[in-house]
Amino acid sequence: MCYYFGMxxxxxxxxxxxxxxxxxxxxxxxxxxxxxxxxxxxxxxxxLSGVDSWSFIMLVVVAAVxxxxxxxxxxxxxxxxxxxxxxxxxxxFYNFAEFRSFGILKEGKNFSIxxxxxKRFALRMTVYFPEDKGEEIVDEFGKRLPMEAVNLDLFDKIxxxxxx
Numbered sequence: 001m002c003y004y005f006g007m008x009x010x011x012x013x014x015x016x017x018x019x020x021x022x023x024x025x026x027x028x029x030x031x032x033x034x035x036x037x038x039x040x041x042x043x044x045x046x047x048l049s050g051v052d053s054w055s056f057i058m059l060v061v062v063a064a065v066x067x068x069x070x071x072x073x074x075x076x077x078x079x080x081x082x083x084x085x086x087x088x089x090x091x092x093f094y095n096f097a098e099f100r101s102f103g104i105l106k107e108g109k110n111f112s113i114x115x116x117x118x119k120r121f122a123l124r125m126t127v128y129f130p131e132d133k134g135e136e137i138v139d140e141f142g143k144r145l146p147m148e149a150v151n152l153d154l155f156d157k158i159x160x161x162x163x164x
Contacts, residue, residue, distance in 0.1 A: 013083040014136055018128035019075040022110050024164070026071060038064045071164040080127060082140050087115075087127065094125065096144040103150030104138060113141060114150045124153070 041060045045053035081088040086095040099115045105126075106112075111134055115125040129137050141147075152160065 013081050014133065014140060015079070015081045016129055016133050016137070017077050017079050018130065020078050020128075021075045021126075022107060022128075023075050024160075031068070034064055034068065067162070067164065071162075080129070082137060084140075084144070089127070099125075099145055101146045101148040102141045103148050105150055105152070113137065115145075116148070116150070124150075 038060055042057045045056045045060075049056070078090055086093055086098075088094075094115075098117060098119075100118045101116045103114045103116070104111065105114055109131075111129055111131055113127045113129065115127065117124065
């Protein structure tokens with residue numbers, strides 16, 4: 001038997017494509033607030049530290065530019081395949097044994113599976129899926145992992161507030 005990234009080519013699998021993250025629209029006010037925050041942080045640095053704060057000001061400006069660039073990047077489409085052994089994201093395979101549980105999140109029209117890792121400091125994995133394949137995908141995860149209620153963590157809430 002030949003295994004392809006942890007999956008037997010003969011076994012049944014569920015395949016779909018989804019965006020890597022939810023792209024949130026940004027209004028002109030979002031950019032104005034970005035400039036205001038940079039100006040306030042830069043002003044506070046100058047007021048508190050004087051002229052010696054140029055490195056902090058540059059850090060704030062570079063971080064703001066990176067945030068704007070990243071925030072305007074279109075999410076790419078990712079191919080997923082789900083089998084009895086685990087989930088394949090593009091070319092990377094994740095075995096079900098790497099995860100402790102899963103949960104479902106719905107943000108507007110978008111559905112996602114949130115996988116909680118067994119490793120203490122590992123990040124949760126979020127997998128978006130189309131609504132029409134949702135029941136089949138959730139059933140397959142439910143056969144392998146316990147389902148738990150999941151909520152947005154602090155980082156996810158900040159990302160949502162910043163609309164990135």
